[in-house]
Amino acid sequence: MLIKTNIAHTLKRIVLAATLLLGVNQTASALPILSFNNAQSSVNETVNIGDTVSFELWFSGLETDDVGGFEFLLGFNNIVSSINSAVGNIALDEFDIFDVFANVNDIDVYAVSFVDDLSAQADEFMFATLTFMASNVGVSQLSFSNLIVSDANAIALDISVFDAQITVLDDTSNVPVPTPASWGVFLLGVLGLACRYKGVKPS
Structure with a gap:
């Protein structure tokens, strides 16, 4: 017992x-990761009006998973940061259908692979480059919506997603204003030139 x-x-x-x-x-x-600049965390960029800022979109953490397809919308504040360009990575030949299309306030991204074996897919890869113009003071949040990511068998994958943020400042307030001493030197220079001109004026 x-x-x-x-x-x-x-x-x-x-x-x-x-x-x-x-x-x-x-x-x-x-989990597989979708992030900007392969940071594997949220990204914040602070720029001035008129500057351009570029981001790369990366999948990473694919040591045990393969990405067979994905689709999402990436939203942003067009008033603060207008889109200059959205270009897909043409080197990704495992995707038979792949497009990155920029709209006014979002970017539509989708890709599908018909490859039977994706075991040769890299554990991390860049699939798009986005460039924005800093148009007005404010904050533009770049966030994903309608996100679907699937493996080689079209089974949905759970992934970690990290957004990005563009903060636009106005640096015109930092332009140096001439001091009274500078104005005095400037006026003396003008008077000196005037006197010199009178001195060489023919009689």
Whole structure:
């Protein structure tokens, strides 16, 4: 009877240990990541009116997953940061359908692969470059919506997504204003030139 109790206790401990180990392994398995500039975190850019700011869109963390397709809208504040260009990475030949299309207030991105085996896909890759013009003072939040990412078997993937932000400032307030001393030197120079002109004027 004692032997049976010890065996049952040992089996429970083994099951408990296996359950905990499985939980640790699932926690340690990182999700694929969609981020700007491959930062794998949120990105903030502060610029002045008239500046341009560029971002790259990256998938990373694909050591155990492959991306077979994706689609999303990327919204932004067109009044603060208007879109200059949105260009897809043409080197991504594993995607049979791939397009990046810029609208007034968002960018439409979609891609689908019909490749049977995506095991050669890189663990991280850049798929689009976006350039914005800083048009007006304010904050433009670049955020994803209607996001779908699937693996090679068209099964939806859970991913970690990080947004970006453009803060536009007006640097005209930092233009140095001439001091009274500077104005005095300027006026003396003008008077000196006037006197010199009178001195060489023919009689």
